[in-house]
């Protein structure tokens with residue numbers, strides 16, 4: 001039994017939605033995935049039609065990863081801290097894409113390997129530590145840090161829900177985090193490193209081989225600890241992975257839909273689903289990343305991404321791109337006419 005009280009989506013609303021969708025002025029089932037999303041949203045909101053999706057919140061979890069010392073990224077780790085300032089100045093990729101759909105973006109320093117004294121205190125309020133251990137040689141986190149980070153993620157989701165969020169999007173910023181995501185997915189699902197490791201920000205074949213070696217060493221070091229989610233986060237994850245997992249679980253506790261993004265949020269989702277299995281009922285997958293471990297994560301969660309645009313930016317950017325599609329799904333069930341009104345008797 002999970003210790004989290006997660007509400008069940010409304011099965012009667014889902015059924016009523018399906019009935020309405022079947023009666024709309026179109027051939028049965030012809031709006032495909034949009035119909036599925038409309039029914040999902042009706043169940044989440046407990047009403048047909050579901051409410052408009054107005055208050056979309058992206059939270060970018062920023063943190064560093066000790067694996068960068070093994071040259072697993074195409075970019076230096078200093079980019080992580082620099083990008084925090086870019087999010088705050090409003091010119092990152094996700095800032096721009098979020099403005100297109102009227103979504104808010106908040107960045108939180110969970111584990112950046114720098115003292116960001118110049119950024120607002122609210123950004124640093126949930127900081128767990130500077131960086132994380134290099135998982136091939138040592139634990140990512142110290143004792144109690146995975147729980148503290150998980151609770152921080154829950155508190156962040158609570159604050160967003162308290163101020164009226166009706167859709168949560170987890171974003172990520174962390175050089176080296178595709179290596180950690182691959183290790184987390186491989187550890188949780190029992191997969192070989194070779195199958196899950198991708199090219200991240202764009203490493204060459206040698207860079208990818210270094211990533212595989214790091215993940216192999218990390219999995220060997222973690223051993224059977226991968227069977228317990230908080231142990232897995234401690235051994236193979238990071239403060240950001242744990243905080244993102246807490247954010248995803250708390251969205252579900254609050255009954256607020258969550259749109260997962262790329263590889264990092266999906267890796268965190270696999271662990272979050274181990275911690276609170278019913279939480280996944282409140283999650284949709286925004287887009288398909290180019291990272292192989294995201295595909296394994298989505299498969300294990302039974303989620304089919306809404307978009308497949310070849311995005312590999314992270315930050316919540318792919319999920320933000322899927323927001324108009326979710327709104328379109330709501331619009332069809334709210335606004336389309338009925339076939340019965342035009343059909344001959």
Ligand SMILES: O=C(O)c1ccc[n+]([C@@H]2O[C@H](COP(=O)([O-])O)[C@@H](O)[C@H]2O)c1
Pocket residue numbers: 072073074075172173174175176177178179199200201202203261262263264289290291294311312313314315
């Ligand atoms: O979301 C994805 O699927 C994704 C795929 C590749 C790279 N990223 C972003 O790039 C960074 C991690 O890439 P890397 O190569 O440093 O491991 C991190 O900041 C992620 O947000 C994100």
Ligand SMILES: Cc1cc2nc[nH]c2cc1C
Pocket residue numbers: 075079083172173174201313314315
């Ligand atoms: C510039 C830059 C921006 C990013 N946003 C997410 N990951 C990133 C990695 C880099 C290198």
